[in-house]
Amino acid sequence: MSTKDRxxxxxxLLRAPAVGPALALVVAIVVFSLATDTFFDLDNLSTVxxxxxxxxTLALGQTLVILxxxxxxxxxxxxxxxxxxMAKLAAAGTNGFVALLAGVVLxxxxxxxxxxLATRIxxxxxxxTLGTFTMLTAVSKLIAGGQAVPVTDGLLQWLGTKxxxxxxxxxxxxxxxxxxxYLGIWYALTKTAWGxxxxxxxxxxxxxxxxxxxxxxxxxxxxxxxxxxxxxxxWQALGRTPNADPNQFQLGNLDSxxxxxxxxxxxxxxRGSVLGTLMGALVVAVLRSGLTQMNVDGNYQDLAxxxxxxxxxxxxxxxxxxxxx
Amino acid sequence: xxxxxxxxxxxxxxxxxxxxxxxxxxxxxNTNTGGSGKxxxxxxxxxxxxxxxxxxxxxxxxxxxxxxxxxxxxAGQFDGDNDGQVRAIENLMQQGVxxxxxxxxxxxxxxxxxxxxxxxxxxxxxxxxxxxxxxxVDATFATDNFAAGEQQGAYVKAALKGVPPKLxxxxxxxxxxVDTQRHGGxxxxxxxxxxxxxxxxxxxxNGDQSLAQQGMENxxxxxxxxxxxxxxxxxxxxxxxxxxxxxxxxxxxxxxxIDGGCEGVQNVKDGQYAATVMQFxxxxxxxxxxxxxEYAKTxxxxxxxxxxxxxVITDKPLPGIESHDTAWGxxxxxxxxx
Numbered sequence: 220m221s222t223k224d225r226x227x228x229x230x231x232l233l234r235a236p237a238v239g240p241a242l243a244l245v246v247a248i249v250v251f252s253l254a255t256d257t258f259f260d261l262d263n264l265s266t267v268x269x270x271x272x273x274x275x276t277l278a279l280g281q282t283l284v285i286l287x288x289x290x291x292x293x294x295x296x297x298x299x300x301x302x303x304x305m306a307k308l309a310a311a312g313t314n315g316f317v318a319l320l321a322g323v324v325l326x327x328x329x330x331x332x333x334x335x336l337a338t339r340i341x342x343x344x345x346x347x348t349l350g351t352f353t354m355l356t357a358v359s360k361l362i363a364g365g366q367a368v369p370v371t372d373g374l375l376q377w378l379g380t381k382x383x384x385x386x387x388x389x390x391x392x393x394x395x396x397x398x399x400x401y402l403g404i405w406y407a408l409t410k411t412a413w414g415x416x417x418x419x420x421x422x423x424x425x426x427x428x429x430x431x432x433x434x435x436x437x438x439x440x441x442x443x444x445x446x447x448x449x450x451x452x453x454w455q456a457l458g459r460t461p462n463a464d465p466n467q468f469q470l471g472n473l474d475s476x477x478x479x480x481x482x483x484x485x486x487x488x489x490r491g492s493v494l495g496t497l498m499g500a501l502v503v504a505v506l507r508s509g510l511t512q513m514n515v516d517g518n519y520q521d522l523a524x525x526x527x528x529x530x531x532x533x534x535x536x537x538x539x540x541x542x543x544x
Numbered sequence: 545x546x547x548x549x550x551x552x553x554x555x556x557x558x559x560x561x562x563x564x565x566x567x568x569x570x571x572x573x574n575t576n577t578g579g580s581g582k583x584x585x586x587x588x589x590x591x592x593x594x595x596x597x598x599x600x601x602x603x604x605x606x607x608x609x610x611x612x613x614x615x616x617x618x619a620g621q622f623d624g625d626n627d628g629q630v631r632a633i634e635n636l637m638q639q640g641v642x643x644x645x646x647x648x649x650x651x652x653x654x655x656x657x658x659x660x661x662x663x664x665x666x667x668x669x670x671x672x673x674x675x676x677x678x679x680x681v682d683a684t685f686a687t688d689n690f691a692a693g694e695q696q697g698a699y700v701k702a703a704l705k706g707v708p709p710k711l712x713x714x715x716x717x718x719x720x721x722v723d724t725q726r727h728g729g730x731x732x733x734x735x736x737x738x739x740x741x742x743x744x745x746x747x748x749x750n751g752d753q754s755l756a757q758q759g760m761e762n763x764x765x766x767x768x769x770x771x772x773x774x775x776x777x778x779x780x781x782x783x784x785x786x787x788x789x790x791x792x793x794x795x796x797x798x799x800x801x802i803d804g805g806c807e808g809v810q811n812v813k814d815g816q817y818a819a820t821v822m823q824f825x826x827x828x829x830x831x832x833x834x835x836x837x838e839y840a841k842t843x844x845x846x847x848x849x850x851x852x853x854x855x856v857i858t859d860k861p862l863p864g865i866e867s868h869d870t871a872w873g874x875x876x877x878x879x880x881x882x
Binding site for chain 2: 255257258260262263266270273360363364366367369456459460461462464465466467468469507508511512514517518
């Protein structure tokens with residue numbers, strides 16, 4: 220391949236960051252479909268999507284935060300606290316909708332808290348969310364008092380239990396909701412002024428400010444929207460396992476960052492897409508499912524996921540360098 | 545500059561995920577030893593969130609109060625947090641305890657700190673999990689985890705009524721001694737060995753219910769032609785059950801678990817799995833505190849392995865398997881009257 224070809228490939232990847240992860244996803248699906256006679260099966264593909272729902276929804280909000288060059292280490296712990304609040308309220312006889320709302324309100328409040336500190340006192344998101352991560356982890360353990368809380372409320376389980384067939388593929392309402400959320404945020408990012416502001420703030424906050432964008436307001440709005448997605452991730456989690464357990468999703472924050480980075484979004488902000496994140500979340504679930512069906516030990520699965528993550532960052536780096544040269 | 549901040553982000557994220565956030569310094573200090581009168585008992589559990597360790601801690605605290613002993617409980621941040629347990633031991637020594645009761649995160653990970661404590665005259669008793677070698681501590685009060693696994697395996701074998709097993713295994717944290725012992729015991733009880741063709745697959749889920757569910761879903765994709773499931777503890781049993789239920793397989797499968805928590809016994813009563821093997825953390829805690837009181841008064845140390853027992857809980861009793869029903873189980877879950 221000539222230098223010229225490679226330059227154009229780099230430029231292409233920069234223009235369409237979701238293409239790399241989409242290719243990785245297709246390759247993984249093809250490889251596992253050939254390597255096993257069980258992977259390529261409509262039920263299994265549906266299962267793989269369901270397995271990626273919680274991390275995928277966490278990663279959706281995480282993408283917004285990373286696009287403005289922030290990071291949220293507390294998204295999974297905020298979600299776990301929300302699942303416990305929903306479960307506890309429902310167990311105490313509260314209406315399922317009210318319980319759901321209470322959990323989502325909590326994750327939004329956490330978003331407002333993080334966004335306010337980031338904009339008013341200019342603290343790095345990393346430090347703020349490291350603090351909220353530690354606090355929320357403690358809160359989840361305090362709320363649970365060492366016991367998982369079973370959930371029987373129909374609405375809280377609804378995203379996982381209700382399913383319909385679409386072209387022979389079982390689709391849960393959780394999958395439908397996640398798809399709608401991805402489409403909604405994709406639309407907001409690509410077709411609205413708000414979306415352009417998000418990218419501008421992530422690229423160069425000072426230039427964004429000089430060109431009249433209200434940077435602080437944009438940053439705060441991103442943390443609020445992200446908080447909303449984390450609350451819905453909590454609903455997704457209860458749809459998957461009707462049991463709120465403070466010991467679940469301990470690495471959910473890092474898993475969501477993994478999905479975002481695999482999806483081609485730059486950790487330096489300003490570049491990336493939620494469609495890439497969707498691919499990133501699916502790639503991880505496909506790897507887990509396919510490798511398990513090939514009887515590959517869990518440690519090797521982690522090894523493969525980590526290697527893929529580094530490969531994704533390397534591709535991002537090369538693409539940037541070629542853009543600069 | 546940006547590159548440096550990325551490095552910092554990733555490093556700190558890993559640190560945040562893998563270590564706790566507290567820093568304690570060990571200043572040395574006085575340690576009371578046996579024969580001086582009042583027992584000062586320190587308990588170090590693997591975590592302070594798992595309901596099993598909560599029960600153990602509450603039982604130990606109650607026993608200490610009843611016997612006029614001082615009591616302080618510390619814990620690692622997560623299962624496998626050896627460093628956190630070492631810091632907890634140092635902290636307790638600093639407070640001058642004369643007995644440390646510890647559920648070691650790994651059978652070898654905290655041996656140096658235990659040796660330091662014993663050298664300083666502190667009585668160290670392992671609860672729940674034995675150390676390797678066993679005489680690294682003065683005594684061990686624990687469930688014989690191999691025997692508990694064996695009981696689970698024997699029950700599943702009996703429930704299959706002579707049909708050859710087609711088994712899926714949900715293991716805990718790879719390499720942990722409890723995991724290894726229960727796994728080995730189960731295979732002995734059901735009459736298989738690692739590598740037997742009857743084992744159709746296994747997944748390690750680190751005690752996480754959602755990971756157990758995912759692992760089980762992926763295993764079931766390979767084959768649904770199975771009739772037996774091993775789960776290393778009850779939260780993972782619940783995750784495995786969710787996957788089996790979604791496939792409509794619960795009717796054809798005998799699943800066993802281990803722990804005997806009240807929630808687990810309720811799961812057996814509700815028919816989620818056929819049987820669970822109950823442990824008795826309350827006994828471990830009480831006997832540990834009594835040994836500490838005895839040591840404080842007389843300087844006499846307990847020795848060796850004391851099996852606090854385990855019992856099969858099921859509503860489908862089988863000939864040849866000694867068991868209790870779930871009514872008994874709910875009254876005695878984890879050894880405590882509820």
